[in-house]
Amino acid sequence: MQDTRPLLLDSDFPPIRRGQLDTLQVNLGYLCNLSCTHCHVNAGPDRTELMDHETVEQVLEFLQRHKIGLLDLTGGSPEMNPQFRYLVTEARKLDVVVMDRCNPTILEEPGYEYLPEFFVQNQVVVVASLPCYMEQNVDKQRGKGVYQESVAGLKKLNAVGYGNDSGELMLNLVFNPDDAVLPPEQQSLQAEYRQSLGETHGIIFNELFVLANMPIQRFGARLLAKGQYVDYMQLLRGAFVAENLDTVMCRNLISVDYQGFVYDCDFNQMLAMPIIEPNRSAVNEPIVTDVTKKMPVHLKQLLDQSLTDNPIITGEHCYACTAGQGSSCGGALS
Ligand code: SF4
Ligand code: SF4
Numbered sequence: 001m002q003d004t005r006p007l008l009l010d011s012d013f014p015p016i017r018r019g020q021l022d023t024l025q026v027n028l029g030y031l032c033n034l035s036c037t038h039c040h041v042n043a044g045p046d047r048t049e050l051m052d053h054e055t056v057e058q059v060l061e062f063l064q065r066h067k068i069g070l071l072d073l074t075g076g077s078p079e080m081n082p083q084f085r086y087l088v089t090e091a092r093k094l095d096v097v098v099m100d101r102c103n104p105t106i107l108e109e110p111g112y113e114y115l116p117e118f119f120v121q122n123q124v125v126v127v128a129s130l131p132c133y134m135e136q137n138v139d140k141q142r143g144k145g146v147y148q149e150s151v152a153g154l155k156k157l158n159a160v161g162y163g164n165d166s167g168e169l170m171l172n173l174v175f176n177p178d179d180a181v182l183p184p185e186q187q188s189l190q191a192e193y194r195q196s197l198g199e200t201h202g203i204i205f206n207e208l209f210v211l212a213n214m215p216i217q218r219f220g221a222r223l224l225a226k227g228q229y230v231d232y233m234q235l236l237r238g239a240f241v242a243e244n245l246d247t248v249m250c251r252n253l254i255s256v257d258y259q260g261f262v263y264d265c266d267f268n269q270m271l272a273m274p275i276i277e278p279n280r281s282a283v284n285e286p287i288v289t290d291v292t293k294k295m296p297v298h299l300k301q302l303l304d305q306s307l308t309d310n311p312i313i314t315g316e317h318c319y320a321c322t323a324g325q326g327s328s329c330g331g332a333l334s
Contacts, residue, residue, distance in 0.1 A: 014314075116157055261274060
């Protein structure tokens with residue numbers, strides 16, 4: 001598979017620093033029951049990398065020490081990690097809100113029948129990926145039969161109370177384009193999703209998050225293979241909106257990989273671009289911003305360190321976060 005990483009490292013993306021950290025995004029591993037064409041983590045059924053119990057304990061310790069309000073779980077399919085239930089229930093005991101980035105077909109897999117009730121018991125915010133409301137587009141991107149299984153999974157969530165107007169059990173959906181284009185405007189696409197899923201299947205949800213595709217990993221390789229990389233980067237750079245710099249998600253989250261190493265965001269994690277350790281400047285050591293020379297930083301090194309005002313490692317891929325309406329794990333920025 002061709003790799004865009006060497007093309008992304010040298011960039012004129014404006015320098016940014018972290019504000020107040022309020023979210024810990026944790027990748028529980030790359031195991032997934034699907035292998036989507038756009039997947040930026042190259043997840044799939046054959047991946048074996050999974051966060052172990054010791055690292056989960058370090059995550060809980062970090063949540064407590066830094067008084068983090070939101071634990072954002074991702075993967076792969078985070079539910080496929082055997083530590084998933086333990087981490088969710090322990091985080092809830094700390095009064096941390098837990099968000100599960102769920103591929104809704106997991107609810108149809110044998111062994112995961114417990115999930116809807118478990119989500120309710122722990123008031124988990126479910127963010128379910130559904131890259132289109134049309135069957136042929138979902139199956140093209142995610143595999144044959146995935147649309148119908150996703151619909152069945154979403155219905156199970158609706159049946160236990162997710163997605164209604166009370167706002168108690170939040171069900172948000174995620175869209176990303178299949179091609180090398182910017183995503184459509186979030187509010188109008190949300191209205192289309194609501195109408196189509198409601199009329200066709202009776203499905204309800206709270207919000208639609210619209211994401212731009214990152215030019216990395218599987219999607220990046222596809223851009224290179226089709227000769228679309230340069231055009232896609234021009235598209236992202238040409239649509240740069242400076243106001244989005246204030247709200248890019250790395251401003252208030254950090255991302256942790258399955259081994260406990262820390263990055264400014266999930267995308268930097270996938271590009272092996274580690275966070276800058278905050279105490280470097282305090283001990284008068286030079287800050288290493290050349291990512292090819294940086295050592296990874298582990299969560300346990302950051303238990304007592306403030307990350308506020310820490311410089312964020314950026315690259316050409318960051319233009320995907322600032323193009324047009326902006327893009328983050330919570331959808332459009334503006
Ligand atoms: S469901 Fe998500 S994690 Fe799994 S392969 Fe698809 S995009 Fe990747
Ligand atoms: S890819 Fe986006 S979230 Fe990640 S460091 Fe760049 S701007 Fe921040």
